[in-house]
Amino acid sequence: MKLLVLGDSHTASIKFGWDEIKSAHPGKELSFFALPGERIRRLVVREGRLVMSEKAPMGNRAKFEAEFPAGYIDLQDYDAVLLVGLIENMHSLILSNAETDLPMQAAQPAQSEGLLSKLRRGRGTAAGRPIGTRAMFEAAWADIFQTSKLETLLRRLDKMPPTRCFLTINPHVTEKITSISKTMGPAYRRAAKEQAAVEVLSQIAAQGLARNLPEGVELIAQPEETVVSGCMTGSRFTSGAEKYYGEGETFGKKDIYHANRAYGILILEEFFARLAADEGRDT
Amino acid sequence: MTNPYENLPADRFWRSGVAAQTPFTVQDIYAKRFSLTKTDRVAVAGSCFAQHVGRNLRERGFAVVDVEPPLAGMSEATAHSFGLSIYSARYGNIYTARQLLQLVEDALAGTVRSEDFFEKDGRFYDGIRPNIEPGGFASLEEAMMLRRAHLAQVKQMLGAMDVFVFTFGLTEAWRRKKTGTIYPVCPGVIAGEFSDAEFEFVNFNYEQTKGDFEKVMKVIAAVNPRVKYITTVSPVPLTATASGNHVLPATTYSKSVLRAVCGMLYEENPQLDYFPSYELVSAPFTMGQFFEKNMRSVTPEGVGNAMRVFFEAHDPGGTPKAEPAQGAAPEGGEDDLVCEEILLEAFAKD
Numbered sequence: 356m357k358l359l360v361l362g363d364s365h366t367a368s369i370k371f372g373w374d375e376i377k378s379a380h381p382g383k384e385l386s387f388f389a390l391p392g393e394r395i396r397r398l399v400v401r402e403g404r405l406v407m408s409e410k411a412p413m414g415n416r417a418k419f420e421a422e423f424p425a426g427y428i429d430l431q432d433y434d435a436v437l438l439v440g441l442i443e444n445m446h447s448l449i450l451s452n453a454e455t456d457l458p459m460q461a462a463q464p465a466q467s468e469g470l471l472s473k474l475r476r477g478r479g480t481a482a483g484r485p486i487g488t489r490a491m492f493e494a495a496w497a498d499i500f501q502t503s504k505l506e507t508l509l510r511r512l513d514k515m516p517p518t519r520c521f522l523t524i525n526p527h528v529t530e531k532i533t534s535i536s537k538t539m540g541p542a543y544r545r546a547a548k549e550q551a552a553v554e555v556l557s558q559i560a561a562q563g564l565a566r567n568l569p570e571g572v573e574l575i576a577q578p579e580e581t582v583v584s585g586c587m588t589g590s591r592f593t594s595g596a597e598k599y600y601g602e603g604e605t606f607g608k609k610d611i612y613h614a615n616r617a618y619g620i621l622i623l624e625e626f627f628a629r630l631a632a633d634e635g636r637d638t
Numbered sequence: 639m640t641n642p643y644e645n646l647p648a649d650r651f652w653r654s655g656v657a658a659q660t661p662f663t664v665q666d667i668y669a670k671r672f673s674l675t676k677t678d679r680v681a682v683a684g685s686c687f688a689q690h691v692g693r694n695l696r697e698r699g700f701a702v703v704d705v706e707p708p709l710a711g712m713s714e715a716t717a718h719s720f721g722l723s724i725y726s727a728r729y730g731n732i733y734t735a736r737q738l739l740q741l742v743e744d745a746l747a748g749t750v751r752s753e754d755f756f757e758k759d760g761r762f763y764d765g766i767r768p769n770i771e772p773g774g775f776a777s778l779e780e781a782m783m784l785r786r787a788h789l790a791q792v793k794q795m796l797g798a799m800d801v802f803v804f805t806f807g808l809t810e811a812w813r814r815k816k817t818g819t820i821y822p823v824c825p826g827v828i829a830g831e832f833s834d835a836e837f838e839f840v841n842f843n844y845e846q847t848k849g850d851f852e853k854v855m856k857v858i859a860a861v862n863p864r865v866k867y868i869t870t871v872s873p874v875p876l877t878a879t880a881s882g883n884h885v886l887p888a889t890t891y892s893k894s895v896l897r898a899v900c901g902m903l904y905e906e907n908p909q910l911d912y913f914p915s916y917e918l919v920s921a922p923f924t925m926g927q928f929f930e931k932n933m934r935s936v937t938p939e940g941v942g943n944a945m946r947v948f949f950e951a952h953d954p955g956g957t958p959k960a961e962p963a964q965g966a967a968p969e970g971g972e973d974d975l976v977c978e979e980i981l982l983e984a985f986a987k988d
Contacts, residue, residue: 447709447710447711448709448710448711450710451709451710451711487709487720487784488771488775488776488780488784489776490771490772490773491709491720491771492709494712494716494719494720495708495709495710495711495712495716496711497716498711498712498713498716499711501713502711502713
């Protein structure tokens with residue numbers, strides 16, 4: 356079974372996770388390609404194949420050609436594709452929900468749709484505590500999707516011959532954020548205490564993603580055992596996260612975004628389980 | 639000296655000051671009373687035209703207060719559709735001095751009246767800022783809570799600002815008879831139902847408009863005595879009038895009252911400046927070129943020229959932070975504004 360894993364810097368956890376478990380999966384052949392940051396947008400469609408844009412820097416093209424010497428990816432060569440990362444989870448929503456002294460529960464009248472307190476400090480004032488509606492958060496999430504790398508890549512893949520496609524988005528930020536980030540830590544400390552609000556935000560993010568995903572793209576959610584307080588990734592799954600092109604180099608102690616190979620293994624196990632379930636159905 | 643006109647500068651004479659000029663070359667039309675600096679915390683409010691002022695101040699790097707900023711990740715268009723980042727708080731358009739006074743008094747007292755919320759198709763709308771929540775609120779309770787939170791933010795803004803830029807837009811408004819509450823849009827246009835028994839038309843005159851703004855300054859001074867004011871009059875004519883007059887003389891009346899109020903406020907208040915955006919867009923020397931085909935909406939060029947004059951006084955040598963992309967439509971036209979008054983157009987019989 357030939358599988359393609361494609362994404363941004365988050366692809367590293369899958370790649371290094373695969374290194375750990377590939378001996379247990381002799382029938383599977385995985386190909387990887389990733390570009391960190393926004394650079395994956397340089398992957399474009401030409402004649403039904405994925406290629407690196409002519410405008411991409413030499414370095415990016417060299418990386419692509421090192422993985423795909425033919426200079427293109429033909430999705431029909433693969434049984435399935437796994438897209439990795441490409442959009443944040445609910446990070447912006449959590450941050451938007453930070454810093455007020457207005458308790459979220461108190462801000463949710465019985466008949467509301469889940470009114471959320473918005474805790475950001477207003478510019479130009481000593482302290483602000485504006486609040487927003489669920490519709491406002493949903494609209495913000497829709498904008499996040501529309502400007503994401505995921506939207507760009509999905510739009511491009513839509514121009515290609517159909518193939519089985521899975522997606523696992525960025526993991527939640529590490530639980531260490533509460534102690535290592537002065538700017539974002541308070542938002543997460545508060546979120547940890549207000550699970551009802553986190554649940555509403557989580558629904559907004561999940562529903563927003565589901566609404567925007569093309570038919571047939573199957574979502575692999577963050578494994579429950581890796582989630583802390585509904586909005587963070589347990590440090591067991593973030594410590595020692597490696598860089599895709601780092602040759603063993605890790606992101607370092609201040610990184611809050613990336614997961615490690617233990618996380619990647621869980622995603623791969625779920626990916627393989629879904630494929631196996633479908634194989635079973637086919638026969 | 640044989641008479642007082644003898645040694646006056648060229649700009650005091652129509653022939654040299656206006657007839658011989660174009661709107662782009664006119665000199666000394668605005669002599670600022672005080673300097674607006676980039677460390678001044680500037681709050682912006684007013685009628686639709688005030689949105690241009692706020693945006694241009696932001697683009698130039700002035701410290702425009704925003705006490706209700708958009709959520710992280712929100713696009714500008716989405717933020718605007720929720721009434722965010724248009725002005726310094728989420729109060730929507732404030733067309734009359736009475737509406738401004740109402741906001742300031744409500745903010746300082748924390749007053750929220752349940753009868754100011756209108757229901758439509760099971761959703762609830764804030765009658766005082768009807769355009770800030772697309773689709774309305776889920777419940778009256780939610781709508782009232784958000785208004786309470788909004789007023790708390792406005793209170794913060796009033797205490798934090800150094801300069802308040804206000805654009806006078808209209809004299810006409812709709813008022814609830816029982817409470818005197820002013821609505822920016824006639825009840826029934828966006829939500830709610832109009833009733834003669836409950837609401838009445840009001841066209842504020844000179845004394846009322848001036849008195850209302852003086853009360854605004856007095857109330858604000860009690861919480862923030864250092865505030866300075868820059869006033870303008872929107873050059874945008876009325877979309878519709880309920881005064882019983884033709885809309886053209888009704889517009890002239892309205893704008894004349896507002897302009898006269900600004901003139902007298904300027905005379906009497908050394909902490910208040912007047913910027914002539916009305917004149918720069920609608921005076922005869924513009925030959926109507928700054929209005930779109932509907933003779934009402936101001937063109938981006940008109941906005942740009944007024945802002946050029948403003949910033950030549952307050953930000954000489956400064957440039958907007960973000961230049962429009964090549965080939966992009968110039969910003970600043972009516973399409974960029976959030977303006978509920980234009981909804982009245984829909985009621986016109988062709």
